[in-house]
Amino acid sequence: MRTVGPFQENCYLIVDETTNRAVLVDPGDEGEELVRMVRASGADLEAIWLTHAHIDHIGGIAEVRRHFDVPVHLHPLDLPYYTQLSARAAQMYGVSYEQPDGPHRELAEGDVMTCGSLRFTVMHVPGHAPGLVSFNGEGCAFSGDLLFAGSIGRTDLPLSNPFDMDASLDRFGALPGETRVYPGHGGATTTAEEKRSNPFLAGRARALKR
Ligand SMILES: [Zn+2]
Ligand SMILES: [Zn+2]
Numbered sequence: 648m649r650t651v652g653p654f655q656e657n658c659y660l661i662v663d664e665t666t667n668r669a670v671l672v673d674p675g676d677e678g679e680e681l682v683r684m685v686r687a688s689g690a691d692l693e694a695i696w697l698t699h700a701h702i703d704h705i706g707g708i709a710e711v712r713r714h715f716d717v718p719v720h721l722h723p724l725d726l727p728y729y730t731q732l733s734a735r736a737a738q739m740y741g742v743s744y745e746q747p748d749g750p751h752r753e754l755a756e757g758d759v760m761t762c763g764s765l766r767f768t769v770m771h772v773p774g775h776a777p778g779l780v781s782f783n784g785e786g787c788a789f790s791g792d793l794l795f796a797g798s799i800g801r802t803d804l805p806l807s808n809p810f811d812m813d814a815s816l817d818r819f820g821a822l823p824g825e826t827r828v829y830p831g832h833g834g835a836t837t838t839a840e841e842k843r844s845n846p847f848l849a850g851r852a853r854a855l856k857r
Contacts, residue, residue: 648829649684652676653742654703657831659789662690663763670762671695671711672782672789673831675703678710678745685715696760697721697750698791698831699776700728701804702736708747718751720760722771725778726750732805754780772819774812774854775800781819787827788838793819794828796836799847802854809855820848 648659656675669690674681685692692715700721721729737744756771767784772793781790792800802809824839846852
């Protein structure tokens, strides 16, 4: 894992130690650092998986793909961010950003993604972004900006939907309690811990009052 860029985004390198294959989740910024991390692992990078396409999750793709010709996987409902809105956000925030090509593969609810012998199921959990997905498997969930330790992703951004967010948190909260959650920002947690301490997962708070 490496935290990159002005938005302190977490990029995860998943390595299957039995086959030495690897996948990069959300290469958000500092592409050169991420290339170094992949090389240092000694693993063969196979793909880039995106939880969603906000600028802080895709800004490192162009550089990574200059070194590794691997396909970018994204849920199609996040295409507007990928193709236009993230570039616009970069201008707005005044941060450097290189538009990546792709995406190359579409993600859908229930897809089974493999990284060597590791298996992850795609769970479509919109709200923070319309095409946000969590990669669930091997006792882990790479859930992007769905939730953070003690908090949840913003739902006041363009294309956000607080009602979808509530439904997604309910679904995600039903995962086994020992599931280790690796969020897009901040430290790792578990679903059980969040159900105990995160008001949005404990049912004490909603993304928006109905
Ligand atoms: Zn986001
Ligand atoms: Zn983010």
